[in-house]
Every structure is written in C-alpha cells, then in structure tokens.
Amino acid sequence: MRIALQLARGATGQTGVNPMVGCVIVKDGAVIGMGAHLKMGTGHAEVQALNMAGANVEGSTVYVTLEPCSHHGLTPPCCDRLIAENVKRVVVACTDPNPRVAGTGITRLREHGIEVQLGILEREAIDLNEKFNKFISTRMPFVTLKTASTLDGKIASKTGDSRWITNDQSRAFVHTLRHQHQAIMVGVDTVVVDNPKLTTRLSVAALDPIRIIIDSKLRTPPTASALEQAGRTIVVTTDEAPEDKLEKLLEAGAEILKAGAGPRVDLRDAMKQLAAQEIGSILLEGGGRLNGAMLEQKLIDKCYLFYAGKIIGGDNAPSNFSFGGFEKMSEAVWLDRLKLEQFGYDWCVIGYPQYQ
Numbered sequence: 001m002r003i004a005l006q007l008a009r010g011a012t013g014q015t016g017v018n019p020m021v022g023c024v025i026v027k028d029g030a031v032i033g034m035g036a037h038l039k040m041g042t043g044h045a046e047v048q049a050l051n052m053a054g055a056n057v058e059g060s061t062v063y064v065t066l067e068p069c070s071h072h073g074l075t076p077p078c079c080d081r082l083i084a085e086n087v088k089r090v091v092v093a094c095t096d097p098n099p100r101v102a103g104t105g106i107t108r109l110r111e112h113g114i115e116v117q118l119g120i121l122e123r124e125a126i127d128l129n130e131k132f133n134k135f136i137s138t139r140m141p142f143v144t145l146k147t148a149s150t151l152d153g154k155i156a157s158k159t160g161d162s163r164w165i166t167n168d169q170s171r172a173f174v175h176t177l178r179h180q181h182q183a184i185m186v187g188v189d190t191v192v193v194d195n196p197k198l199t200t201r202l203s204v205a206a207l208d209p210i211r212i213i214i215d216s217k218l219r220t221p222p223t224a225s226a227l228e229q230a231g232r233t234i235v236v237t238t239d240e241a242p243e244d245k246l247e248k249l250l251e252a253g254a255e256i257l258k259a260g261a262g263p264r265v266d267l268r269d270a271m272k273q274l275a276a277q278e279i280g281s282i283l284l285e286g287g288g289r290l291n292g293a294m295l296e297q298k299l300i301d302k303c304y305l306f307y308a309g310k311i312i313g314g315d316n317a318p319s320n321f322s323f324g325g326f327e328k329m330s331e332a333v334w335l336d337r338l339k340l341e342q343f344g345y346d347w348c349v350i351g352y353p354q355y356q
C-alpha cells in the first residue's frame with residue numbers, strides 16, 4: 001500500500017478534479033503489476049496495473065489507495081474489470097467519497113466473492129486527496145490560501161514595497177503549490193500593483209494553473225501580463241460590469257464570469273460557478289482584502305502562511321487578512337491541525353481554518 005500511495009503521489013497536480021490513485025498487484029509474493037491514474041479521462045490505477053499484469057492476474061491480491069469505482073464515468077467501472085479478471089483479494093486504503101461510488105464498489109466486489117479489506121493506511125490516503133474529497137462531496141472548490149508576511153502580518157511596507165518579503169526557498173515552494181492546484185486566484189489590486197504572470201515556474205516540468213482575477217469594476221488592464229500567458233484567464237466580475245471594459249478584456253483573451261448583482265463580487269457564487277466549470281482546487285494568493293473577504297465568508301479550506309523574520313510596521317501598511325474583524329477573541333477563526341515548516345530563515349504556518 002505504501003508503494004501504491006507513492007505511485008499515486010507521482011501524479012500530483014495532473015489529475016484535475018479526479019483523485020490521485022495508485023495500485024500494486026501481488027501474486028505468489030511477487031509484484032506483477034503497478035499503476036497510477038495519471039490524467040482525467042485516461043485509465044484508472046487498477047486498469048493500468050491489470051494491463052501490466054496481463055494474463056497472470058487470476059488469484060492475485062490488488063492493493064489500491066481508493067475504493068475501485070462501480071460507475072461508468074469517462075472510463076468503465078474498475079470493479080467489473082477486477083471481477084472479470086478473477087482477482088482473489090482487494091486491499092483498499094479508503095472509500096471513494098464520490099456519491100456515485102461511496103461504498104458500492106466494495107459491496108459489488110464482495111457480492112462476487114472477492115475478499116475486501118478496508119482501511120489500510122487510510123489516513124494517508126484520505127489526506128492525499130483532500131482537494132478531491134471536498135470537491136466531489138460539496139461541488140465547491142478546495143481553496144488553499146498562501147500569504148507571505150512580516151512577523152507583524154504586513155504584506156508590504158507603508159510605501160507599498162513588497163519585493164521581497166520571504167526568501168527564495170519559500171518563493172520556490174509557492175510554485176510547487178501552484179502546480180498542485182487547478183487554478184490560482186488574486187484580487188485586481190494585485191494585478192494592478194504587481195502585474196504578476198501567475199504561471200508556475202519550477203526547475204522541473206510543471207503545469208500552469210488557470211488564472212482567476214476577482215475584479216468587480218473591471219480595472220484589469222487589457223495589457224496585464226497575466227493575459228499574455230498561455231492558457232485561460234477568467235476575470236470574475238458582477239452584473240454591473242462596464243460594457244466597454246468587458247469588450248476590451250474579451251478582445252485581450254480573458255473569459256468573463258459574472259457573480260452577483262454588484263457592487264462587489266459574490267464570492268460564494270463565484271466559487272460555485274467555478275466548480276461548475278470543473279475547477280476543483282484554487283490557490284488564493286491575495287491581496288489582503290480578498291484574503292479577508294474569503295475568510296469572512298468561510299471559503300478558505302487550508303492556509304500556508306509564510307512569515308519572514310522581519311518587522312516592518314506602518315499603520316497603513318497592508319495586512320495579510322484585511323477585513324472588519326471580530327469583536328471577541330472567542331469569535332476568532334482558529335487553525336486546526338497546525339504545522340510549522342521552516343524554509344531557510346522563513347517559517348510557514350500550515351493549518352485548516354475552523355469556522356464557528
């Protein structure tokens with residue numbers, strides 16, 4: 001199962017709204033097949049491993065990190081193939097939260113006399129697919145927030161200087177995060193001030209996320225760097241969006257998505273519409289006001305808060321979470337399953353917001 005999990009992890013960032021799944025087939029003490037689900041629409045892990053094992057598979061044990069599917073999606077059910085091939089035993093790490101599967105895969109295998117053992121390395125397998133798990137059960141994207149601040153929570157100095165707060169090790173890791181998400185989202189102020197490319201730049205081959213800009217008044221310049229990059233850029237605005245600006249952005253290659261009647265973007269509705277376009281994971285990269293609004297609306301699932309060992313001060317210097325705030329300490333959002341990771345002299349606080 002550990003090898004199967006490792007195979008699954010190899011496809012990080014590649015599977016879109018599908019889960020990462022790995023499979024290892026063992027017979028008479030020897031590994032006869034291995035596989036992973038590499039990309040949406042292509043063979044599932046079990047099928048890849050069965051194809052490798054060939055004719056020799058009868059009576060074998062199949063280790064798979066997710067319950068074999070029982071439904072016809074883009075590919076036929078893995079269960080049927082396992083039954084047809086007469087495998088003896090299937091060891092499963094965790095059940096599939098997809099309502100179209102949800103235990104029916106395991107039941108079907110058992111009904112056909114296949115021995116099923118469930119729950120081996122279950123925690124690892126569930127955590128591996130935290131984005132898929134949320135998307136498939138709620139039809140909302142899994143949103144990961146990344147911020148880079150000074151120890152006093154500032155994301156720029158009082159004059160607006162922000163290059164750089166964190167070190168190059170931290171910034172390199174952010175590109176790994178971009179690769180792990182289907183989309184990257186920023187507020188229009190970040191586009192106007194920083195003019196970021198919003199692409200993934202790693203020393204190894206990586207996938208660029210879809211770019212999402214939250215922009216109620218369509219202040220995104222049609223010449224913005226983000227619009228010049230290959231792939232999709234979605235500008236999210238409201239029904240009040242000025243028509244002339246909208247036309248110019250469409251001409252510049254942007255897609256427009258309207259969420260809410262205005263004057264501000266309805267973020268929850270935006271998330272719903274993005275999920276309907278099969279965007280299941282989003283990396284939110286600020287600025288402070290968008291971070292604050294997303295937090296206030298309970299739309300952030302996971303945080304990576306990078307802190308450089310610096311204090312910059314400035315009453316008007318922007319903060320990593322800029323919103324009205326709560327009145328009482330007891331109302332604060334707290335982070336569950338908190339972890340601390342060091343990147344050179346920077347620290348990253350990782351956790352899952354718990355909303356009250």
Ligand code: AOF
Nearest residue numbers: 021037044045068069073074075078098
């Ligand atoms: C498995 N093994 O390797 C994967 C599974 O559209 P399809 O046919 O690719 O089906 C996608 C669904 O199948 C996905 O939502 C999830 O429930 C399951 N993924 N199942 O047995 C795999 N990737």
Ligand code: ZN
Nearest residue numbers: 044068069078
């Ligand atoms: Zn399957």
